[in-house]
Amino acid sequence: MTELITLLQGFFGFAWPLVYSMAKIVAIVAPLMLGVAYLTYAERKIIGYMQVRIGPNRVGPKGWLQPIADALKLLMKEILIPASANKAIFLLAPVLAIGPALAAWAVVPFSPELVLANIDASLLYIMAITSMGVYGIVLAGWASNSKYAFLGGMRAAAQIVSYEIAMGFALVGVLMAAQSLNLVEIVKAQHGGVFSWYWLPLFPLFIVYLISGLAETNRAPFDVVEGESEIVGFHAEYSGMAFAIFFLAEYANMILVATMTSLMFLGGWNPLFDFAPFTWVPGFFWLVAKVLFVLFLFLWFRATFPRYRYDQIMRLGWKVFIPVTLVWIVVVGAAMQTPYGYLFH
Amino acid sequence: MNFETLVFYFLATILLFAGLRVVTARHPVHAALFLVLAFFTGAGLWLLLEAEFLAITLVLVYIGAVMVLFLFVVMMMNLNIEKLRNGFWSNLPLAAFVGILMAVEMSLVLMVAGKTVGSGSLPHAAGYSNTKELGRLIYTDYVYPFELAAVILLVAIVAAIAITLRRRTGTKHQDPARQVRVKREDRVRLVSMPAETLKDSDLLRAEAREGSYKEGE
Numbered sequence: 001m002t003e004l005i006t007l008l009q010g011f012f013g014f015a016w017p018l019v020y021s022m023a024k025i026v027a028i029v030a031p032l033m034l035g036v037a038y039l040t041y042a043e044r045k046i047i048g049y050m051q052v053r054i055g056p057n058r059v060g061p062k063g064w065l066q067p068i069a070d071a072l073k074l075l076m077k078e079i080l081i082p083a084s085a086n087k088a089i090f091l092l093a094p095v096l097a098i099g100p101a102l103a104a105w106a107v108v109p110f111s112p113e114l115v116l117a118n119i120d121a122s123l124l125y126i127m128a129i130t131s132m133g134v135y136g137i138v139l140a141g142w143a144s145n146s147k148y149a150f151l152g153g154m155r156a157a158a159q160i161v162s163y164e165i166a167m168g169f170a171l172v173g174v175l176m177a178a179q180s181l182n183l184v185e186i187v188k189a190q191h192g193g194v195f196s197w198y199w200l201p202l203f204p205l206f207i208v209y210l211i212s213g214l215a216e217t218n219r220a221p222f223d224v225v226e227g228e229s230e231i232v233g234f235h236a237e238y239s240g241m242a243f244a245i246f247f248l249a250e251y252a253n254m255i256l257v258a259t260m261t262s263l264m265f266l267g268g269w270n271p272l273f274d275f276a277p278f279t280w281v282p283g284f285f286w287l288v289a290k291v292l293f294v295l296f297l298f299l300w301f302r303a304t305f306p307r308y309r310y311d312q313i314m315r316l317g318w319k320v321f322i323p324v325t326l327v328w329i330v331v332v333g334a335a336m337q338t339p340y341g342y343l344f345h
Numbered sequence: 346m347n348f349e350t351l352v353f354y355f356l357a358t359i360l361l362f363a364g365l366r367v368v369t370a371r372h373p374v375h376a377a378l379f380l381v382l383a384f385f386t387g388a389g390l391w392l393l394l395e396a397e398f399l400a401i402t403l404v405l406v407y408i409g410a411v412m413v414l415f416l417f418v419v420m421m422m423n424l425n426i427e428k429l430r431n432g433f434w435s436n437l438p439l440a441a442f443v444g445i446l447m448a449v450e451m452s453l454v455l456m457v458a459g460k461t462v463g464s465g466s467l468p469h470a471a472g473y474s475n476t477k478e479l480g481r482l483i484y485t486d487y488v489y490p491f492e493l494a495a496v497i498l499l500v501a502i503v504a505a506i507a508i509t510l511r512r513r514t515g516t517k518h519q520d521p522a523r524q525v526r527v528k529r530e531d532r533v534r535l536v537s538m539p540a541e542t543l544k545d546s547d548l549l550r551a552e553a554r555e556g557s558y559k560e561g562e
Contacts, residue, residue: 120474124401131409135381138413142374142420154417161413181476315521
């Protein structure tokens with residue numbers, strides 16, 4: 001492996017750092033896009049079985065090629081731009097939606113060594129980058145120059161901004177417990193079996209983060225943005241690939257929230273129990289298994305819960321989650337000054 | 346010229362361009378977006394100075410929260426762009442005076458600061474944590490100014506809520522706590538009453554009605 005790298009280094013010469021970074025970026029984004037494609041397939045299959053249907057089963061064996069067919073269909077479709085839309089911003093909006101969804105992955109660690117940029121403030125970086133995703137939605141709604149799209153965009157933006165606060169406070173609890181903003185350090189601090197992961201001492205924050213994550217990614221039961229039956233969302237005027245990019249961003253964000261939940265509350269790459277048969281499995285697979293578990297929860301919620309009404313969404317975010325996180329931060333902080341502080345480390 | 350200088354000039358050019366467009370853009374939404382770009386490039390410049398905590402916080406607070414709400418307001422307003430441009434020339438002398446004064450003040454500060462701060466740009470050793478250093482300073486040396494700023498912000502929050510708070514009469518709102526507490530007895534009343542049985546006269550009447558219906562057909 002190292003010989004191969006030296007060989008390539010000689011081949012590219014001066015441009016090597018650039019080429020190497022590009023290769024690493026592709027190594028993250030390509031599996032992510034594949035993951036998004038098969039997440040849509042998993043969603044349709046799982047919800048199908050939960051509703052005693054079969055789900056997609058026509059394209060390829062057992063419908064395995066369905067996402068590929070969907071992607072091809074979306075690529076072939078024409079991108080319509082409304083005559084009175086603000087053209088530049090209309091086309092910029094999908095880019096602003098997908099950009100942060102991908103950029104956040106730069107600091108996500110997959111194992112202690114496997115991380116594109118192991119920066120000190122990675123937790124803060126992820127919060128900052130994901131908070132920019134809302135621009136794509138607001139601008140898409142505004143630039144469409146359509147009342148429905150505009151209202152959808154406003155509603156989505158208000159929802160995302162509100163739940164970001166609860167999410168941020170939940171992360172404050174994590175950084176207090178781990179005493180670090182570095183994601184690698186946070187996972188290392190949860191070393192040990194399932195009972196040393198942070199979901200237990202920070203249980204209220206774990207629940208708040210999980211549910212806020214649903215609201216942040218506009219997933220059911222908070223999917224008022226795209227409640228097809230009663231209201232029209234911000235992407236009403238988008239078609240073809242321009243719409244598909246919003247779709248990609250939403251699912252990439254879903255995987256990101258699931259990964260962050262696994263890293264911060266479910267012990268990341270730490271095995272379930274810290275003894276023999278469990279420690280044989282490489283850490284990367286533990287992380288993937290946890291991410292898949294959280295993603296399954298997301299799909300399960302969608303099949304189970306009815307959609308929230310908009311004022312109820314706002315009430316839950318502001319009047320329930322934010323006070324809960326604030327109280328638990330004080331509890332953690334106070335407990336750390338007592339002899340029982342070790343429970344929260 | 347090393348790579349960092351190159352990055353600095355690249356970011357500085359974008360920052361200046363974005364700042365200029367904030368004041369020259371015709372449409373307020375475009376102006377707000379250029380302000381977002383200015384903040385973002387500003388954060389990039391701070392990263393070059395190894396102030397990563399401040400840079401990321403700038404993105405998080407100003408781009409992620411403040412500018413989103415700003416855009417909200419600008420988008421919701423029914424703006425008449427022609428009307429906004431009225432009175433440009435009559436306001437120009439005062440605006441120019443204030444602008445020049447601000448420029449002079451800033452250049453004075455920079456001239457003084459440029460002499461004392463030079464050493465601050467030295468790179469820090471590995472393992473130096475910007476965040477920890479800031480936290481330590483805020484809660485030790487500068488704890489009173491910091492708390493004072495926090496209190497001022499709190500007063501601003503309370504004042505903003507007090508200004509917008511108005512109790513409208515006649516609005517219907519739900520109390521989720523009461524909804525959750527509701528019991529079956531509150532909604533359904535069970536009444537015991539004797540069972541009704543059909544009498545012969547009822548049957549006869551029904552038959553007669555059926556007969557007349559058929560004849561009418």
